[in-house]
Amino acid sequence: MARFIMAGRFQAIGFVIVFALLPLLGLFSNAAIALVALRKGWQEGLLLALIGSIAVAIFTYIEQHNFTFGFLLACIQWMPIILFAWILSQTISWETTLQALLGLSVVVVVVLHIIIPDPSVFWLELLSSTMNNAEVSAENKESLKVLEQGFAEITPLLAGIVVALSSLMIAVALLMARNWQAQLYNPGGFGEEFRELRIGKPAALISLLLVVIAFVTKTHIVLELLICSVAIFLFQGIALIHALVKLHNMHQLWLVAMYLLLVLLNTQMAIMLAAVGIIDSFADFRQRFIKQ
Structure with missing residues (x-):
């Protein structure tokens, strides 16, 4: 390709x-x-x-x-x-690039909340308008009503979810492109580069602060910013697992298992890997294992 x-x-x-x-x-x-x-x-x-x-x-x-x-x-x-x-x-620098991506995500979420004072009403009206304009059968309309009810439960966080997914897709596209570039001009270089991927302590500190504020206040916008942070730190968690498998000469099936769990239990696994990535920002597990 x-x-x-x-x-x-x-x-x-x-x-x-x-x-x-x-x-x-x-x-x-x-x-x-x-x-x-x-x-x-x-x-x-x-x-x-x-x-x-x-x-x-x-x-x-x-x-x-x-x-x-x-x-x-x-x-x-x-x-x-x-x-x-x-x-x-x-x-x-992946650190600089992903920090910038996280920063833009935060700005977009905040701006969306400024532009749209009541996100829940906005998203529900948008879905309702789409459903009304679409040509669907009576049976499908009943299914769409059920979808709308489920949709209503996540509308308070939808801006953050959409921005986080967009950030995720941008990061994946960049990783794919960098891998293709390495295949053509620096074979084997991408693997080493990816295994060293880090987001940095400042972003990790902000993420921990968001966790505390979200736990105490349950504010929707803080939860949305935390979702954006999870989307970015997910990559550090994945990079760390790749690095540990390489350092210990472990079987590639460990990576297959990780990605399989990420597909089957996407939300839970993404949160866990992001948490590992945030902890790694302070613990630096890669250097610890290299020294051992």
Whole structure:
């Protein structure tokens, strides 16, 4: 894939458009844009994203007669990826990049709460409007009503959940792009780089403070910020497990088990790995095991 993307501009454009339009495979188009931005600069990444956004907009116009929606949706998805790919290319530091991503997540959540004073009402009205505009059968409408009831329970935290998932997708796209880049230009380099991934003590301290405030106040916005923190520190927890498996020459099945649990028990496992990542920021388990 990486070799095809880097073969030329037209190949990269074709790859991005095809995977952007395929269900559940949009992450590959995200990673392709990140790879181009990492290797050829943010200008080339921006050009690729704009052309891809126009293609997505044309598709949404054909399907829903709405050009602007598709264009804006694609831009909102790809522009942050270009920004953080540029930060990573300039700093060569996952710590700086992920700290910046966490910082942006916090800002976006706070701004959303300022713009939308009552998030619960906003999200419910949005879902209700979508359901009313959609052409669904009577049976499906009953299912959607059940969905709406469940949706109502998480609406107070939905802004944080959406932002956290977006941050997660950005980080995954960057990791995929960096891995592809290493495969082409520095074979084996990504594994060593990923196993050393850390977010840093300042972010860990803020996360612990959020845990305390959330426990005491139960304030929705604090819980949302904590969710964003979990999404980022999850990667340090995963990197630590990879490092320990490598240091102790353990079987790769340990990693398979970790990812399987992350899929099956996604929320619980993500919280546990993020907690391990936060603790590692202070304990530095990798150095401890190296010394032993």
